[in-house]
Amino acid sequence: MDETQSDAAARQVAGSASAAKPEPSSHPPLNKWQTFWRGVLHIDAAKIDPWIALRNMIGVAAPLIVGLAIGMPLGGLAVASGALNVSYSDGHDPYGQRAKRMLAASVLCSLGIMAGGLAGHHNFAAILLASIWAFGAGMAIALGATGESLGVISLVVLIIYSAQALTPSRALQAGGLAFAGGLIQMLLSLALWPVRTFEPERRALANLYITLAQAAASPAALMKAPPPAEASTQAQEALAARTSDDSIERERFTLLLSQAERMRLADAR
Numbered sequence: 001m002d003e004t005q006s007d008a009a010a011r012q013v014a015g016s017a018s019a020a021k022p023e024p025s026s027h028p029p030l031n032k033w034q035t036f037w038r039g040v041l042h043i044d045a046a047k048i049d050p051w052i053a054l055r056n057m058i059g060v061a062a063p064l065i066v067g068l069a070i071g072m073p074l075g076g077l078a079v080a081s082g083a084l085n086v087s088y089s090d091g092h093d094p095y096g097q098r099a100k101r102m103l104a105a106s107v108l109c110s111l112g113i114m115a116g117g118l119a120g121h122h123n124f125a126a127i128l129l130a131s132i133w134a135f136g137a138g139m140a141i142a143l144g145a146t147g148e149s150l151g152v153i154s155l156v157v158l159i160i161y162s163a164q165a166l167t168p169s170r171a172l173q174a175g176g177l178a179f180a181g182g183l184i185q186m187l188l189s190l191a192l193w194p195v196r197t198f199e200p201e202r203r204a205l206a207n208l209y210i211t212l213a214q215a216a217a218s219p220a221a222l223m224k225a226p227p228p229a230e231a232s233t234q235a236q237e238a239l240a241a242r243t244s245d246d247s248i249e250r251e252r253f254t255l256l257l258s259q260a261e262r263m264r265l266a267d268a269r
Contacts (some may be wrong), residue, residue: 051093056087059185078174082181085109087154090185093195094200094241101146104187106182108150112158114175117166126162133158198249204238205253207231208260232264 030038067076077168089105091098112133119126137151166174192199211231235257242250 001081039252042214052090052092055191056083056090056185059083059087059181059188063181063184075177078177079181079184082106082109082178083185084181085178086185088149090189092200092203094238095190095197098200099190101150102182102186105153106186107151108124108154109157109182110179112154113161113178114171116158116161117164117171117174118168120162120165129224130155130159131214137214143250154161198253199219201235201242201250201253204235205256208235209256210263212260212263218253227266232261235260 060083061081063076063083064073066075067073067079086105086109089098091101091103115129115133116126119129133155137148137155140147140151161174208231227239239250239253239257
């Protein structure tokens with residue numbers, strides 16, 4: 001009886017050890033090159049927006065078509081380049097914030113074109129100007145993500161146009177055409193402002209409530225980390241742009257944001 005019990009205990013210990021031993025993974029670990037190319041070829045589908053892509057395509061393609069139709073392809077190309085530079089500042093944030101950002105991008109890119117074309121006559125002047133502009137673009141990060149993106153895109157435009165020397169009249173003309181292209185892109189982005197005034201705020205609040213619903217549906221995830229605050233921050237920033245608005249719509253959105261914050265903080269506890 002003692003030997004039987006000891007054999008059973010030994011088998012039980014061996015079974016426990018084998019159960020505790022992790023099973024080998026069916027997929028071998030990736031080497032550094034496989035990891036690198038996986039990151040390079042990865043496509044984040046969440047950042048693809050067909051509507052923004054459509055209006056940006058129209059803003060770039062329309063000047064090219066008009067320029068070819070009237071026999072001024074270089075002018076159309078200059079306008080299209082301005083629209084392309086400003087398209088990187090497009091987004092789904094409130095219309096007022098978007099208008100200020102895209103207008104600033106139009107002005108900065110136009111100045112970069114004119115300054116780069118004029119400095120292209122002298123290599124030392126072009127290098128000095130690019131260095132100063134790069135320093136300013138780096139310091140612009142203190143103003144937030146908007147300042148950083150505007151500084152980077154204007155620096156790229158400056159470097160590109162520094163490679164070709166332009167006369168003052170040609171530099172002014174190129175900068176003016178690029179500014180016109182930026183305005184066209186901005187108007188396309190703000191076309192629905194009169195009829196869908198609160199659409200960005202409504203979208204931000206809807207995203208916040210969807211995020212809260214997903215967090216509530218997976219309580220296991222709540223044990224690992226608090227509910228994501230990014231959606232809450234985006235909703236707060238969207239409504240902060242309307243601090244001077246006393247309309248009933250803003251009051252409703254503010255109440256919805258307050259209730260969502262209460263639920264989010266209650267889940268975090």
